[in-house]
Amino acid sequence: MTFELHVDTERWRRHLTATAARLPGLVPVIKGNGYGFGRERLAAESTALGADTVAVGVYAEVPEALATFGGDVMVLGPWRPFLDGSAVEQALADPRVVHTVGRVEDVTALARVRPGARVVVEGETSMARHGLDRHELAAAVAALDDLQVEGFAAHLPMTGSNLAEAESWAAALEASQLETSTFFVSHLGPSELDQLRERRPGLTVRPRVGTSLWLGDLGALDVRARVLDVHRVSRGERVGYRQRPMPRDGYLLVISGGTSHGVGLEAPRAGVGVVQRGKTFAKGSLEAAGLALSPFTVDGRQRWFAEPPHMHASQVLLPASAAAPAVGDAVSCAVRYTTATFDRVVLD
Structure with missing residues (x-):
């Protein structure tokens, strides 16, 4: 991984x-x-x-x-x-x-x-x-x-x-x-x-x-995770540690990067302003319903977690309408660098 x-x-x-x-x-x-x-x-x-x-x-x-x-x-x-x-x-x-x-x-x-x-x-x-x-x-x-x-x-x-x-x-x-x-x-x-x-x-x-x-020039940095597995899933099919039912037909992606890397972990944010507080409230409501947006971008969009990230990998939902990646493909990941741990830092 x-x-x-x-x-x-x-x-x-x-x-x-x-x-x-x-x-x-x-x-x-x-x-x-x-x-x-x-x-x-x-x-x-x-x-x-x-x-x-x-x-x-x-x-x-x-x-x-x-x-x-x-x-x-x-x-x-x-x-x-x-x-x-x-x-x-x-x-x-x-x-x-x-x-x-x-x-x-x-x-x-x-x-x-x-x-x-x-x-x-x-x-x-x-x-x-x-x-x-x-x-x-x-x-x-x-x-x-x-x-x-x-x-x-x-x-x-x-x-x-x-x-x-x-x-x-x-x-x-x-x-x-x-x-x-x-x-x-x-x-x-x-x-x-x-x-x-x-x-x-x-x-x-x-x-x-x-x-x-x-971290003053984030454009110089690129976080890459690897697709480890791609599974076709049907609506209602149960997956993961917590056996949650899938909300729709599509793909379940297993992607490198989990809690040991800092994926899914974040520091509390100050809710400054009405808009920011509204976003925080909306995010909290979605998480209360069991939905959490992952930091992984696949086929041009940030995708949802199927369940909370595991220690070294994450399970991510991809709708059937999206183009599924192949095993071994790299996908981008947004991280908080001060809490992130990488398997490797590559100076290109």
């Missing part, structure tokens, strides 16, 4: 190079599943782009990053005193690792556990995720004497313009006693970064970028 990501390598790398050129000081983010490409591959691409630092999501990802990337490795997730395990121990022992601290008590604890550790101090933005609020900066400065401050970080929301909030944190950094002029930011566009640099010339602004770097 083969569920593959095919990459138009020239086009993809052209996008990577152009993005890096637009974003001076770029810190590529290579967390999670490596945006579908795999973290090791993205580490190699980061090296080719000339990056001196990459960012990973959590400490479990640090050992691989240290082994595959020659520069510094920043951990986006905050260090906490209760974190343990070999990956954390390796990160604390390696001078290439830059830790994130977002609580005054963590600053004190890290200085005790690993004096001289390199850190980025994070501010609590409107994301309300991690970080110090503005009133805690002074207390943090007093506790940072035994640590090496590499910069200040602001992880911003993904909706709307973030320039005003970024500039507010830049002003707070400049007014603080933190011994750094490096400002790491997430989720600012190129024009916003240019404006921030223009307004705050005393700061070195470094964007941390994942999605818009690796």
Whole structure:
């Protein structure tokens, strides 16, 4: 069974190079599943782009990053005193690792556990995720004497313009006693970064970028699944694990790609606007009736699942009026790349 990501390598790398050129000081983010490409591959691409630092999501990802990337490795997730395990121990022992601290008590604890550790101090933005609020900066400065401050970080929301909030944190950094002029930011566009640099010339602004770097040109990516079996079915015939009756005459396609690949899995979506909420309601109503649209496109149309996808394959309905594919044919599949796992990534 083969569920593959095919990459138009020239086009993809052209996008990577152009993005890096637009974003001076770029810190590529290579967390999670490596945006579908795999973290090791993205580490190699980061090296080719000339990056001196990459960012990973959590400490479990640090050992691989240290082994595959020659520069510094920043951990986006905050260090906490209760974190343990070999990956954390390796990160604390390696001078290439830059830790994130977002609580005054963590600053004190890290200085005790690993004096001289390199850190980025994070501010609590409107994301309300991690970080110090503005009133805690002074207390943090007093506790940072035994640590090496590499910069200040602001992880911003993904909706709307973030320039005003970024500039507010830049002003707070400049007014603080933190011994750094490096400002790491997430989720600012190129024009916003240019404006921030223009307004705050005393700061070195470094964007941390994942999605818009690796997945910024989806036209360079092509997900292909293979048709494993084609069965003629009649209306009312029962199929699959759950023995559901077929709603019409046609074909039952068995296609590579299942839950282990991320097929049929999705993160909750924010229902913003009446239209989007209406679509969500309609989709939920169909699923309640046992109907779910698959991500597979066959004969020019997205087709329905016969039942929820299996671990490595999916059963998909095709009406008798459609042209049935042959066993071995490739069909396209729409995926959420941050939750997708491929049997093979092919650089064409």
